Amino acid sequence: MSRKNQTNATRLLGVAFVTAALTAFAGLSQAQETQPSADAGQAPAKSWQTGIKRTDLVHRDLDVEGREVIQVRVDFDPGVVSPKHAHPGVEVAYVIEGTFEYELEGQPNVVLNAGESLYIPAGTAHVAKNIGKGKASELATYVVKKDTPLLILKQ
Template sequence: MSRNNKTNAASLLGVAIVAAALTAFAGLSQAQDAKPADAGQAPAKSWQSGIKRTDLVRHDLDVEGREVIQVLVDFDPGVTSPKHSHPGAEVAYVVSGTFEYQLEGQPNVTLKAGESLYIPAGTAHVAKNVGKDKASELATYIVKKDTPLLKIEQ
């Protein structure tokens, strides 16, 4: 075997090893992504695709620089919102399903359809659909105008 053939063979072998390793790694990562978090349960759905917001009302208030915003928020089963806050107070009314709310500095609270919760301005919180079906809440915000409604917390 000539020197060039040995070099080419070594290069091809190196490329084949790297390709095999990358293929194995990709297969492993896909298998891990598909594995349920708990035995017998489907993988948790991402909040980006598992939460649907429908804007209902946005109106100026009689109070300078404030507005009311009302949104219907639908959560797929098992979906959890990111930890977030709002630039004003929120009243969350559960229209259907069951939610667990985690407000910073307070014990968790579970609410069913027909129950509501007051969330003070700037309070970081998380909402999770803990039921087996879609859950919906009616979120009413009294907030500062011209301020982003949602701030994702770390």
């Protein structure tokens, strides 16, 4: 197996691990926290496991030793909230469509509409929520440590 194939296999294994960890540790509690009460006459919100779609766009090594850039499009169904998480590097989130509310640990909440962006410092725990009535999409660009999980779940 070539070095490139080994690296790709390692990344795929890492993605599988992160997906399994998100499902096992954050899914149930986050989904329960964000669903409106059935007694209030509202339909339950869609859970993040089925309400968030990620499309990988770019994954490249940087000129800086041990760093890479990853860019993804993330689509949120209405009312869907991400689990609380952090990244092993900085994230720049650009809202393509819709309206998001971002909760960054230690900072006031920020509401962004299409065309606006947000810098999230490395290791900062955060949550993103689609607060609009339709789909919301962001372009997330990460400059992160190579060969580390992209997502770190937080309590």
